[in-house]
Amino acid sequence: MRFLHTADWHIGKKLHGYELWTEQEDAFQQILTLAQQKKVDAVVLAGDIYDRALPSEQAVATVNQMLQQINLTAQLPLLAISGNHDSATRLETGSPWFTATNFYLNTKLEQAFTPIELADTQFFLLPYFEPFAARQYFGDDKLRTIAQAMPKIVAAMQEKFKADKKHVLVAHFFAAGSQQSDSETKVTVGGLDAVPTDALAAFDYVALGHLHNETALHAERIKYSGSPLKFSVSEAQQQKGVWLIDTDPFQAEFLPLKPLRDVAEVTASFAQLTDPAYYGQLERDDYLAINLTDTKVIPNVMQELRKIYPYILSLSRENGREVTATSTPQIRTLSPMALLADFFQETTTQSLTTKQEKLAAAALKAAQKDGE
Amino acid sequence: MRFLHTADWHIGKKLHGYELWTEQEDAFQQILTLAQQKKVDAVVLAGDIYDRALPSEQAVATVNQMLQQINLTAQLPLLAISGNHDSATRLETGSPWFTATNFYLNTKLEQAFTPIELADTQFFLLPYFEPFAARQYFGDDKLRTIAQAMPKIVAAMQEKFKADKKHVLVAHFFAAGSQQSDSETKVTVGGLDAVPTDALAAFDYVALGHLHNETALHAERIKYSGSPLKFSVSEAQQQKGVWLIDTDPFQAEFLPLKPLRDVAEVTASFAQLTDPAYYGQLERDDYLAINLTDTKVIPNVMQELRKIYPYILSLSRENGREVTATSTPQIRTLSPMALLADFFQETTTQSLTTKQEKLAAAALKAAQKDGE
Numbered sequence: 246m247r248f249l250h251t252a253d254w255h256i257g258k259k260l261h262g263y264e265l266w267t268e269q270e271d272a273f274q275q276i277l278t279l280a281q282q283k284k285v286d287a288v289v290l291a292g293d294i295y296d297r298a299l300p301s302e303q304a305v306a307t308v309n310q311m312l313q314q315i316n317l318t319a320q321l322p323l324l325a326i327s328g329n330h331d332s333a334t335r336l337e338t339g340s341p342w343f344t345a346t347n348f349y350l351n352t353k354l355e356q357a358f359t360p361i362e363l364a365d366t367q368f369f370l371l372p373y374f375e376p377f378a379a380r381q382y383f384g385d386d387k388l389r390t391i392a393q394a395m396p397k398i399v400a401a402m403q404e405k406f407k408a409d410k411k412h413v414l415v416a417h418f419f420a421a422g423s424q425q426s427d428s429e430t431k432v433t434v435g436g437l438d439a440v441p442t443d444a445l446a447a448f449d450y451v452a453l454g455h456l457h458n459e460t461a462l463h464a465e466r467i468k469y470s471g472s473p474l475k476f477s478v479s480e481a482q483q484q485k486g487v488w489l490i491d492t493d494p495f496q497a498e499f500l501p502l503k504p505l506r507d508v509a510e511v512t513a514s515f516a517q518l519t520d521p522a523y524y525g526q527l528e529r530d531d532y533l534a535i536n537l538t539d540t541k542v543i544p545n546v547m548q549e550l551r552k553i554y555p556y557i558l559s560l561s562r563e564n565g566r567e568v569t570a571t572s573t574p575q576i577r578t579l580s581p582m583a584l585l586a587d588f589f590q591e592t593t594t595q596s597l598t599t600k601q602e603k604l605a606a607a608a609l610k611a612a613q614k615d616g617e
Numbered sequence: 618m619r620f621l622h623t624a625d626w627h628i629g630k631k632l633h634g635y636e637l638w639t640e641q642e643d644a645f646q647q648i649l650t651l652a653q654q655k656k657v658d659a660v661v662l663a664g665d666i667y668d669r670a671l672p673s674e675q676a677v678a679t680v681n682q683m684l685q686q687i688n689l690t691a692q693l694p695l696l697a698i699s700g701n702h703d704s705a706t707r708l709e710t711g712s713p714w715f716t717a718t719n720f721y722l723n724t725k726l727e728q729a730f731t732p733i734e735l736a737d738t739q740f741f742l743l744p745y746f747e748p749f750a751a752r753q754y755f756g757d758d759k760l761r762t763i764a765q766a767m768p769k770i771v772a773a774m775q776e777k778f779k780a781d782k783k784h785v786l787v788a789h790f791f792a793a794g795s796q797q798s799d800s801e802t803k804v805t806v807g808g809l810d811a812v813p814t815d816a817l818a819a820f821d822y823v824a825l826g827h828l829h830n831e832t833a834l835h836a837e838r839i840k841y842s843g844s845p846l847k848f849s850v851s852e853a854q855q856q857k858g859v860w861l862i863d864t865d866p867f868q869a870e871f872l873p874l875k876p877l878r879d880v881a882e883v884t885a886s887f888a889q890l891t892d893p894a895y896y897g898q899l900e901r902d903d904y905l906a907i908n909l910t911d912t913k914v915i916p917n918v919m920q921e922l923r924k925i926y927p928y929i930l931s932l933s934r935e936n937g938r939e940v941t942a943t944s945t946p947q948i949r950t951l952s953p954m955a956l957l958a959d960f961f962q963e964t965t966t967q968s969l970t971t972k973q974e975k976l977a978a979a980a981l982k983a984a985q986k987d988g989e
Binding site: 332339341342345346 | 671674677678681685689704706707709710711712713714715717718720
C-alpha cells in the first residue's frame with residue numbers, strides 16, 4: 246500500500262486579510278498531480294479540511310470540487326477525518342454515499358473502530374473528538390483528556406487488527422514532544438491533552454493532522470504532514486509538502502510543494518528596499534513581512550513600499566523608532582495632520598482613507614478649538 | 618411510474634419561536650411510510666428542503682438523516698431540487714456521489730436540461746434560479762424575469778423529450794393564478810415573476826414547490842404539494858399532505874398528513890377558555906392562536922391561559938380592549954408596575970422576566986423622580 250498523507254488544508258483561511266483561494270487551488274493541484282505521478286493507492290487527509298466550522302459558500306464549493314476531483318475524476322480512494330476546525334456535522338453531509346467509491350470520511354469517534362481495508366492495510370480513521378465523546382463511548386467518567394482516552398481507543402482498535410495486515414492510524418491531535426507554530430489552534434490550553442507517542446506504538450504508521458509543520462515531531466512512523474501552505478509569518482522558513490508512505494517495506498518520503506506565492510521575511514533599510522539593485526534580487530510578489538532597520542520617521546512608508554511590494558503582510562521596526570529629542574526638530578516641521586497620518590501608517594501599516602482623513606481633520610480642528 | 622410529490626420541508630423552521638424538530642420528523646416518517654405503503658417508484662422533493670441558506674447544525678443533521686433514510690435505507694429513488702430558501706452551493710454537497718443510488722439533486726439551472734429517466738418517465742429537475750442565471754445560460758440579456766425565461770427553458774427541455782416517455786417537470790416558482798399565504802417568501806416582490814401555467818403545457822405533470830398550500834393552484838396537471846406542516850396561523854384551515862401521482866394512466870391523489878401538534882385558531886371569552894367544560898372539548902396541546910372576545914383588562918391573562926394551553930402562538934382581542942372611562946376606576950386601583958406588566962403581556966404575549974421587571978422598576982422609579 247502506497248499513499249499520500251496530507252492534512253490541514255484549512256480551505257477558506259486568510260493570511261493577514263489576503264484571500265488564499267488561488268494558492269490553495271494551486272497546492273491542491275500539486276497534491277493531486279503527485280498522487281497520480283507516484284501512482285498511490287489512496288490519499289489520506291488527516292483533518293482540518295475547512296478553516297472554520299461554518300465555512301463560506303466559496304469554501305464549500307472549493308472543497309466539494311477538490312474531493313470530487315480526487316475521488317470521482319481521478320478515481321483515487323480517499324481516507325479523511327474531521328479536525329478541530331471542521332464542523333463534524335456539516336462535513337459528514339453525503340458521507341454515507343461516498344463509501345461506494347472508496348471515499349471514507351469519518352466524523353464521529355465510534356466510526357474509528359471499523360477499519361477500512363485497502364490492499365495490505367487496515368486504516369483506522371479517528372476524527373478529532375472531545376474527551377466527552379470518549380467518556381460516552383467507553384462509559385468511563387475518568388477520561389478527562391484526549392491523552393487519557395487514547396490507550397482505550399488504541400486497545401479497542403487492536404481488537405480489530407488482522408495479523409496479516411499493516412495498521413495505519415489517521416488522527417488529528419497534539420502529540421507530545423511536538424512544537425507548535427502561530428497558525429494552529431491548540432486543542433486545549435496548556436497542552437494537558439498532548440498524546441504521548443508511546444501510546445501509538447501499535448501502528449505501522451500514524452498519519453497526523455493538527456500541527457502545520459512536518460518537522461513538529463521527530464518519529465520515524467508517527468508524522469504530521471503539515472499544511473500545504475504557509476499560514477503565518479512564523480512558518481516562513483518551513484518547507485511545506487506531503488508524505489509519500491509505503492507500508493511494505495516501510496518507507497516515508499517527504500514531497501515538497503512549491504507555493505504559488507511564498508511567505509517570506511525581509512530585514513532591510515528603506516533605502517535598500519527602494520533600490521532597484523536590491524529588490525531586483527527579491528521575489529517582490531511574495532507575501533512579505535518587512536522588518537525595517539531604519540529608526541527615522543519615513544513619510545508615507547507603507548504607501549511607498551506597496552508600490553514595489555504589493556503583498557506586504559506586516560511592517561515592523563528591527564531597531565525601534567526614533568522618537569527621542571534628536572528627532573524633535575524634524576517632527577516640529579510637520580503639521581499635526583502629517584504627524585497623525587504618519588503615526589497611523591506606522592501603527593496600522595495602512596494609509597488613511599479619504600474618509601478617515603476628513604474625520605481626522607475634523608477632530609484636529611475640534612481639538613484646536615478646545616485648545617483656544 | 619408512480620411517485621410521491623412533496624416540497625417545502627423547511628427543516629429548521631420555527632413557529633412563533635417554537636422549534637418544530639419533532640413535528641418535522643413525524644411528518645417525514647409519515648411521508649416515508651406512505652411512499653412505502655403505496656409502493657412508489659420515486660419520491661419527488663420540489664425545493665426548500667431547508668428553511669435557511671445557512672442552516673443550523675441540527676437542521677443539517679436532520680436533513681442528512683432524512684435523505685439517507687429515503688434513498689439508502691428504503692432504497693427509493695429521490696428526485697430533488699433546491700428552492701429559494703436553500704443555498705444551492707451548500708445543498709449540492711455530495712450530490713455527484715448520489716446518482717449511483719438514483720438520488721438526483723439539481724441545484725444549477727444547466728443541470729435541468731439533462732432529463733432523469735426512470736421507468737416510463739423523463740424527469741426534468743429545474744432548481745430555483747435567478748433570472749441572471751437564465752441570461753447567462755441562454756446568452757440573452759432580455760430575460761429579466763423567471764416568467765420570461767420559462768418558454769426558452771421549456772423549449773430546451775422539449776428538445777430532449779422522447780416521444781415514448783412521459784415528461785414531468787419538477788420546479789420551484791410562483792405560478793400565475795395561485796394564492797399565497799403568510800409563511801412563503803415571495804420570489805420577487807410584486808408578482809411580476811409569476812409563471813403563466815400555459816407555459817407549462819408541454820408536460821404530463823408539473824410538480825411544484827414554493828407555495829405552502831396544495832390548493833393554491835387549480836390545474837389538473839400542475840400542482841403544488843404544499844408543505845408537510847402548517848407554518849403559520851394563516852394556514853390553520855389547510856389540509857397538509859403529499860400528492861400521489863401515477864403517470865400512466867394519469868392519476869393524482871392527495872394523501873393527507875396528520876400533524877403531531879396542529880395549528881388552530883380559537884375565538885372565545887376568557888371565562889370560556891378557563892372553563893373545564895369548554896377546554897375539555899379542545900385539543901389543548903395544539904399550537905393555538907387565541908382570539909379573546911373580552912374587552913375588559915384581564916390581569917395576568919397570558920400566564921393564566923398558559924396553565925391550560927401550553928403552546929399559545931398569539932393572543933389577540935376580537936373586539937379590541939376597553940380603555941375608555943369605564944375602565945379607569947379599575948386601572949386606578951393598579952400600581953404603575955402592575956399596569957406596565959399587564960400592558961407588556963397583552964402586547965407581547967410574554968410575561969416580564971425577572972430581569973425585565975428590575976429594569977422596569979428602575980425606569981418607573983426614575984420617571985417618578987423626574988415627576989417630582
